[in-house]
Amino acid sequence: MSNLLDNVGQAVKSAISGVVPEAVRARIRPYRKTDISQEQWDQDYAQGKWQHLDNVRQLAHYSVIMGYYLYYRPNSSVLDIGCGHGVLQRRLDAVSYARYVGVDTSQSAIDQASTESDLKTQFFCADAESYIPSGTFDVLIFNESLYYFLSPMDGFTRLARYLSPGGVVIVSMYQKENSRVIWRSLNRIAHPADAVRVINRDGGVWDVKVFPIGNIGGR
Ligand SMILES: C[S@@+](CC[C@H](N)C(=O)[O-])C[C@H]1O[C@@H](n2cnc3c(N)ncnc32)[C@H](O)[C@@H]1O
Numbered sequence: 001m002s003n004l005l006d007n008v009g010q011a012v013k014s015a016i017s018g019v020v021p022e023a024v025r026a027r028i029r030p031y032r033k034t035d036i037s038q039e040q041w042d043q044d045y046a047q048g049k050w051q052h053l054d055n056v057r058q059l060a061h062y063s064v065i066m067g068y069y070l071y072y073r074p075n076s077s078v079l080d081i082g083c084g085h086g087v088l089q090r091r092l093d094a095v096s097y098a099r100y101v102g103v104d105t106s107q108s109a110i111d112q113a114s115t116e117s118d119l120k121t122q123f124f125c126a127d128a129e130s131y132i133p134s135g136t137f138d139v140l141i142f143n144e145s146l147y148y149f150l151s152p153m154d155g156f157t158r159l160a161r162y163l164s165p166g167g168v169v170i171v172s173m174y175q176k177e178n179s180r181v182i183w184r185s186l187n188r189i190a191h192p193a194d195a196v197r198v199i200n201r202d203g204g205v206w207d208v209k210v211f212p213i214g215n216i217g218g219r
Helices: 002-019 022-028 038-046 056-072 087-095 107-116 152-160 177-189
Strands: 077-081 099-104 121-125 137-143 163-174 194-199 205-212
Touching: 038 107, 056 087, 056 137, 056 163, 056 194, 056 205, 077 087, 077 152, 087 099, 087 107, 099 107, 107 121, 137 152, 152 163, 152 177, 163 177, 177 205
Parallel strands: 077 099, 077 137, 099 121, 137 163
Antiparallel strands: 163 205, 194 205
16 A cells, blocks of 8 residues: 555656656755754764865855954854854854854854853753853854754744844745745844855855844744
């Protein structure tokens, strides 16, 4: 019976793909997270596979994030969600902040980032989809992390509740199928004050958007 249903499902999919153009199918495809296991993240960070994020060809999207930070809330408190091994923390430290908290699900990434811990800088290994921040923050940053979430919209709206008055959320995502789905969903509940697209010389494309607290619904 289940074989029969699988075959029927496959036949329906083929029939749809024959008549519905790919551009339309892409718009109705459901969100699917980029699936990397906890073990894989730890192994990748331990082996230095994310070191390339320090590379000059990644600079443009970090620079836009930094620009929004400096424009809206310089020297403020920052929650960096999916902070990895601390690339953004080091850039923010160079221009100064009052408080920085980085959260990442990979213990290996947090171990590496934690070499920069001090009185105003803390790193926590936690799943951002259930993490409860201590206090509120002026700036929330989702830098290349939302598309690893099971429910990015729930994660975004839940954590946006920890914004201080006058705060902003900055989101950066590499352009790929699931990030397009997330942007479409985000557009329904939040309006960016600005959005920038950067393309590096390898043809990698990132969209970076900034959302002031007053432009975020559903909080
Ligand atoms: C592409 S890396 C980007 C890291 C960092 N934002 C940077 O630019 O250096 C994505 C990061 O998101 C983290 N991540 C994925 N899912 C997460 C979750 N549910 N909670 C916290 N961190 C998560 C991964 O461990 C990884 O470090």
